[in-house]
Amino acid sequence: MHDRLFAGCTLLLCLALVVVGWAYQAPFAYEPVGPRAFPLLLLALIGCAVLYQLIRPSTGQHAQAEPALDRHVGRKIALCVAALLLYATAFEWLGFIPSSVLFAVAMARLYGASTWQSLIGGVVIAVGLYLLFDFGLDVPLPLGPIAALEN
Amino acid sequence: MDTLHYLGIGFGVALTPYNLLTAFCGTLIGTVVGLLPGLGPVNGVALLIPIAFALGLPPETALILLAAVYLGCEYGGRISSILLNIPGEASAVMTTLDGYPLARQGKAGVALSLSAWSSFIGGTIATVGVVLFAPLLAQWAVAFGPAEYFVLMVFAITCLAGMADNKPMKTAIAAMIGLFLSCVGIDANSGVYRFTFGSLGLADGIQFVVLVLGLFSVSEILVLLERTHHGQKAVKASGRMLFNVKEGAFVLATNLRSGVVGFVLGVLPGAGATLASAVAYMSEKRMARHDNRFGDGDLRGLAAPETANSAAACGSMVPMLTLGVPGSGTTAVMLGALTLYNITPGPMLFQNQPDIVWGLIASLFIANIMLIIMNVPMVRVFTRILSVPTWALVPAIAIITSIGVYAVHSTTFDLFLMIGIGICGYILRKLDYSLSAVLLGFILGGMMEENLRRALSLSNGELGILWGSPIALAVWGLVAVMIALPIWRAWRTRQSRNTAVADSRA
Incomplete structure (x- = not known):
């Protein structure tokens, strides 16, 4: 449950950061890869991974090392x-x-x-x-x- | 023999009185930091960086200090594992399994001395391994271009996820979060401010000391708060303090095997001491005959993880020194420290600054010897430290952490950033995400992006350069193996579970 909540929040955050990062463009391009390619690539990968966490079937087993919060x-x-x-x-x-x-x-x-x-x-x-x-x-x-x- | 010649130079550097004293202080601090619950080698090394700077230590001395602290932590972690059943740091978790039962049987002294001896053997085997393999790898690594480096870092990240036992996806996400965090700040190539949201404090990126201390110290402080009262008392170390020849001979084969396992896993980027100690323990348990007492105070179960984690600590220096790709969270921090000194680790380091590399390697030998000498007779002194109450320890840790962060830039912005990162780290930790993966990703991120861009500049944007050379192709093959490994493992457990269900139905 908490995992899915976290995954959802991360996904939203990724989307927001993509919107922010889309605008990053170098005023003069000296090289083929600009400043926005790498972060956007990462955000896309994180987004996919988190989406998988969000929709994958629950395994039902909980072996957590950390005790739950009260x-x-x-x-x-x-x-x-x-x-x-x-x-x-x-x-x-x-x-x-x-x-x-x-x-x-x-x-x-x-x-x-x-x-x-x-x-x-x-x-x-x-x-x-x-x-x-x-x-x-x-x-x-x-x-x-x-x-x-x-x- | 070039290697012997350079090793001689290294001992020349490491044996100067100043560096010897530094190594001694480092091992002492490391042991204490390692045995305190809540402080591991990552925090210990990160906290010392601002201090090393403030003291104006030359780079080789600073590196010797950090390496000595790292090794010392691997020695110190065992003390609280054996006496308290609380691992002083993550890689000492396996030590509790047989160490604590031994202490309760009144063999605490034997367990402590035998584990120190095991750590010594592990450290020595691995340091010999470093001497043999590091120069070879460095020679070979000169052939690496930016494209190969990029692929190598992809391998490091997938290796981290593929080796993580049961949560490859979470580890991959954590590593990518780290990679992304490294993008924050001004982009060196184009001058564009990325993800700073107009904040001046973020303009030159997140300082890695801030990230490390936030992730590890602050989150640990919050975790310690949860566990304030365990009501656990340290077992008194009494009786025979030294193991005898028979016990030593009994575990010698285990020591040698685990040392090699630890070194190999330590060299792999991302695997590190925690995994090495678990693998060594499990394989020793499987190899032992049926009359073993693993989990119930078997000496081999104590020796295996201790040997392996020291060996892995030394082994993880190999990729850091030769390739500039850290093998563990702690070496990632050391790498950060080197870049603060404007030293770029990598194959050229062996040619251009042999005194730094070989001084470090020689000091690994010396630190090992110091640690075994210090740990056997002085173990009673160290056990005293365990009786420091949490309420005195935690404020001190918190304040020292704040000083360490403040010392970098002298702004309180970094303090707030550290607390924010710490809270995020705490949440990640509660959700079972690996914090070392975030750290490794953060350290690798900058280099990864730079090498990718450099490679594509060379080829004028042609992506083919990324798999254009045989080395790159071979590393891509390894990446594929690392991605396939967790999938295969998950498939196998599902298979065995299905057969178990079928059996129970039949």
Whole structure:
């Protein structure tokens, strides 16, 4: 069922992308194959494959490695995605350390830590990783408002 | 002997103190990354690329680091398989079948040391194989033109789908999605912006670090959330820590056979360590006499997949180095790293930059030796790491992943893109699509399109050039075999099912 739903969505997406991709043409053609041939070929192949998935007879056997989702897990997944998105938003705006502390605390709570565990863990992880990457490995990280304090 | 001469140069590169230290750090990081559930060699290698860049490592050192991490992961994956019954990475799944029962029988120490030894044998056999076959293949590959390369990549994609056990169609779709994703961004030949939807962040395409970390780290974080509480405790590794001569001799034949199987499957583009360990386990099980205890703690069942996955890890370096076509998800990432250094892997690499190629090959030997030395006595230290709780591990993984992505361009756009890709990856994974296939397709896509266009430019648009040479025709033949293989397999299972139904009715 889910497979067919996915196949249907992919097929629609392919069609939309074909419409978008049809317009890609080089202003000056130096070579016989333009910029749109390869992606359109792929979209056609994906479309055919997905169409086959959509209409082929159901095999009836379900040997899925991944457990099915229930409402509880679904809610957790949504929260986790929200945390990731907020973290991405705050990454430059708040600076690495504050945003990472907040994010790590939230994630630790989500993965079953107690309040104290998550608070201590969050601060240790965020500050530790900042020191490791910024000083140890020379990867520059955004400081955000804290940068003003340094001068 | 040219090969020996070059190997000497390679050891000269790999044995400099700086590169030795790098290899040591790599093996250590690799083992830890491999044993942590949720981090496999793909993430480990991808995370290290921005760091290798930031540290300003020269290309050969960076490559040695990545290869050492890759091998280390194959060693580390076995520890959580044996002690926790949770594979640290996909290729260690088969190790759980006999490793965990052994640990529960109180033979955890024996199992750990024997599997380290098996990994060592597998890695060594395969590295010897690399030394013997890589230069041959490279010599031969010089004759490849763009048309042959294009066909070869078609073969890599069909091989990926044809070798996937029970879902060839899904794997093919996943690979093609990857191929398509590589089209996003500005087209180098004509300057046309393709599928960017006006976004500046997508103008130079999807960065492959973003794709890898989105597909593998973010989706893994979401999967780990589902399985937060397994309530599983690690089995204490106690008792005899080293296997004895009798046990070693008992599995030696298995080691040698599985090493060869692993190497051959590793060389095939797209097959990789996961398939190699499964094939080695199954064939050993079939070859064993009836009094075997496979699935119940048979030492051969432990040795076979461990030997094979290390051998495959080394073997997959062959197509990457000689043809520039990666043999596995992890080598695909390494290939991406090489292109970041402006090095194009392929047959010319052997002639133009022998120190890089042979340094890498020599460091495979050295990393193997380091890993066996590190893994036997230090196994107790590594098992400690398994007691790190998920709630501390996951935020750290998520933050390190974000740093890795942010370090590429210093824009938060990439972070959002990574999360979006991660959610798609999670959905694909829930629906049983192969994420490594997406990654391989993505890496191959750019080269595939370029070679196709170059070939057709040479022939002025004449499609005949694609099957104009004997090499191309031979590879097309292999493609046909790979397409026929899953169809034949499906037909055979249907036949056997029909006879079974007929038997039960009779």
